[in-house]
Amino acid sequence: MASKALSFHYVGDSGVDETMNQILELTNNYPASVVPELSFQALDKHDHVLRQVKVSTVYGSDRGELVAPYGASNDILRFSGPGKHDVADVRVTVRNTTIASIPAGLHEVTTQALDSQGREIVRFERFSAVRLTNEDDIPVSVRIAYILWDQPPKGVTQQAIEVTAIGDLTRVPAHGTAVVHVTGKAAAAVARNSNGPAVSIKAYNSQ
Structure with missing residues (x-):
């Protein structure tokens, strides 16, 4: 399929x-969900390439893991290397695009942290499970990323410094929910980062 079907916009700080x-x-x-494989070049405020800055993603649009529905979706970029704080924009190249084997819904699957008794708690606490909720008319399959953010000085964008998968690919029924338990490396990450730094629990369409 033509790569021109995809367009991109980078937002450092909204x-x-x-x-x-x-x-x-x-x-x-x-007019279908697609799986992109992207590559990136980091650019400074003058649109010059920052050649020592490596760009990677949280949701996997650079490795064929993110499913993009028709319309709008997003990924989170991570920068590393000398000059990483000078990134003002990115240049995106579409290496490959295929039709997704599992369509994505139009709405974001939401996450809710749960304690060991199944009660709702805030994501900053030490949670034991995550409830996924799908508003769409079709079942979807998602992965969950537990993201630890840095605490940058004013004027510097906040970066995902640690990303841990919770569970595996999970099917969420149409207008339904699914619960994923936190085990292994994810449980260790939650124990390490709870009641402290800025964290997010994000679900993204995948296959």
């Missing part, structure tokens, strides 16, 4: 409180 930084907004104009 300026809105309690929103994630370093977001890659994807727009898919193809």
Whole structure:
């Protein structure tokens, strides 16, 4: 399929409180869910390539893991190497695009942290499970990322410094829920980071 069906916009900081930084907004104009494989070049404020900065993603649009529905979706970018704080934009190259074997819904699957008794708690506490809720008319399959954010000085975008998968690929029924228990490396990450730093629990369409 033509790579021109995809377009991109990078938002380093939206300026809105309690929103994630370093977001890659994807727009898919193809009338089906697709799986992109992207590569990136980091650019400074003068649109010069920052050749020592490596760009990777949280949701996997650079490794064929993210499923992008028709319309809008997003990924989170991570920068490393000398000059990582100078990134003002990114140049995106579509290496490959395929039709998804599992369609994505139009709405984001939401997450809710649960304690060991199944009660709702905030994501900053030490949670034992995550409840996924799907608003769409079709079943979807998602992965969960537990993200630890750094605490940068003013004027520097907040970066995902640690990303841990919770569970595996999980099917969420149409207009339904699924519960994923926190085990192994994910449980260790939650224990290490609870009641402290800024964290997010994000579900993203995958296959």
